[in-house]
Amino acid sequence: MRVVIVGGGLMGAATAFFLARRGIGVTLIERDRVGQAATNASFGNIRRQGRHLPQLPLAHRSRALWGETLALLDEDVEFRATGHVRFAFDEGAVADMEAFARDAAPLGLTLEILGRNELRARFPWAGPGAIAASFSPEDGSANPRLIAPAFARAAARLGAEIAEDCPVTAIESSGNGLRVETARGTFPADAVLNAAGAWGARLAERLGEPVPIEAYGPQMGVTEPLPHRILPVVGIWSRVKAEGVYFRQVERGNIVFGGGKREPVALDPGHAKVDPANTLAQLPQLARLCPAIARVQVIRTWSGCEGYTGDMLPVMGPSRTAPGVFHAFGFCGHGFQLGPGVGDVMAELIATGETPTPIAPYCIARFAAA
Numbered sequence: 001m002r003v004v005i006v007g008g009g010l011m012g013a014a015t016a017f018f019l020a021r022r023g024i025g026v027t028l029i030e031r032d033r034v035g036q037a038a039t040n041a042s043f044g045n046i047r048r049q050g051r052h053l054p055q056l057p058l059a060h061r062s063r064a065l066w067g068e069t070l071a072l073l074d075e076d077v078e079f080r081a082t083g084h085v086r087f088a089f090d091e092g093a094v095a096d097m098e099a100f101a102r103d104a105a106p107l108g109l110t111l112e113i114l115g116r117n118e119l120r121a122r123f124p125w126a127g128p129g130a131i132a133a134s135f136s137p138e139d140g141s142a143n144p145r146l147i148a149p150a151f152a153r154a155a156a157r158l159g160a161e162i163a164e165d166c167p168v169t170a171i172e173s174s175g176n177g178l179r180v181e182t183a184r185g186t187f188p189a190d191a192v193l194n195a196a197g198a199w200g201a202r203l204a205e206r207l208g209e210p211v212p213i214e215a216y217g218p219q220m221g222v223t224e225p226l227p228h229r230i231l232p233v234v235g236i237w238s239r240v241k242a243e244g245v246y247f248r249q250v251e252r253g254n255i256v257f258g259g260g261k262r263e264p265v266a267l268d269p270g271h272a273k274v275d276p277a278n279t280l281a282q283l284p285q286l287a288r289l290c291p292a293i294a295r296v297q298v299i300r301t302w303s304g305c306e307g308y309t310g311d312m313l314p315v316m317g318p319s320r321t322a323p324g325v326f327h328a329f330g331f332c333g334h335g336f337q338l339g340p341g342v343g344d345v346m347a348e349l350i351a352t353g354e355t356p357t358p359i360a361p362y363c364i365a366r367f368a369a370a
C-alpha cells in the first residue's frame, strides 16, 4: 500500500509517522516547508477542559501520545504537563465551569474545582477578581515550532518520503488507484490524505464535496522574558468573547498570549496578520487574569492561517465522492492538542478501514446534508 499525504502541518506529519510505523509506504507532500503554517503559529496549548465534549475520546488518545513524544520521536518537543487552569470572574462563568466539569467527568476528564481562597493560595499571582477556577492537572503545552518537523523526521527515519516545496495541484483517480499531481510531477497512490489545513476545502471541492470554511488568524503575542514563576497554562471561563484570552510562561521566561478577536485571512497568499488594536484589547484582559502582566513589555506579535467550519468541528474521515481519499482538515483553532491523536487515528483508518475512536461527528457528509 502506498499513501500520499497532502499538507505537512501537524496533521499530515503525524499521520505520516503513524503510517510509517505500521510499515506502510508514505509520501508527505508539502508545498512550502513542513510545519510552517497554522501549526508553527500555534499557542501550543494542550488543553482538554472546555473542549467539545464528544471530542474528548480523541483528545484523550492524543494526550496520551503527547506524553510519549520523546520516546516516539527521539526529540524533546517541549511537551510539559504543567496543568491548565481557567479562572471564573462571575457567577455565569462559574455555572459554565461546574457544568463542564460535571459532564466531562464520566468521559474521563477530572477537573479540580477551586474556590476563591484555594485558587489564591495555589496561584498567588491570580487577579483579585477571580472567584473560582478549574484545574486540569494532566494538560499543558508543547513547542509548536518543533512538533511537525519532529514527526516528519521520525517518519523519514522509518522510510517515509518527505517532499517539500511541492504544491499539489490535483488528486485524480487512475486506472487502479489514485494519482496526485504536483508542480514537481505525479505521485501514484493507493490512498490519499487531504491534510491541507485551511486550504483543505479547496481540494475537497475539486473532488465534488464542498465544505464551507472561513480562514481566520488568532492574534498572538509574546512579552520580554521574566523570572519563571507561572507553571500552568492559564485561561478563563467567560461568555464574553473579548474576555477570552489565555497565556503561558515558557521556561525561558517569556509570556506567550493570545485570544479575543480573530482577523479574517485571504487564503491567497494566506498570510495572517495581527491588528495592533487587538493586542491593545488583549492586554487589560490578560492583566485581569494576572495583574503583574500590566507592567511587562510586548516584544513580538504574530498570527497564522487557520480554517474554521460553521459548527467549529473539523473534517475527518473518508471522502464521500472519491474512493481511497481521506480528509483531516479545518481544525478551527483547537487542532494542536488533537494532532498526535489525529495522526494515529487517520493512520489506523487508512490502514485498517476503521478506528475505535469516535470521529463520525466530523464526517464530510454533514455539509452535504446541510
Ligand SMILES: Cc1cc2nc3c(=O)[nH]c(=O)nc-3n(C[C@H](O)[C@H](O)[C@H](O)COP(=O)(O)OP(=O)(O)OC[C@H]3O[C@@H](n4cnc5c(N)ncnc54)[C@H](O)[C@@H]3O)c2cc1C
Binding pocket: 006, 007, 008, 009, 010, 011, 012, 029, 030, 031, 032, 033, 034, 035, 036, 037, 038, 039, 040, 041, 042, 043, 044, 045, 046, 047, 166, 167, 168, 169, 195, 196, 197, 198, 199, 200, 217, 218, 219, 220, 258, 302, 303, 304, 305, 306, 328, 329, 330, 331, 332, 333, 334, 335, 336, 337, 338
Ligand atoms: C495562531 C494560532 C494559534 C493556535 N493555538 C492553538 C492552541 O493553543 N491549541 C490548539 O489545540 N490549537 C491551536 N491552534 C490550532 C492548531 O494550530 C491547528 O488546528 C493545527 O496546527 C492545524 O494543523 P494542520 O496540519 O491541519 O494545518 P497546517 O499546520 O496549516 O498545515 C497544513 C499544510 O498544508 C499545506 N498545503 C496546503 N495546500 C497545499 C497544497 N495544495 N499542496 C501541498 N501542501 C499544501 C500548507 O502549506 C500547510 O503547511 C492555533 C492556530 C493558530 C493559527
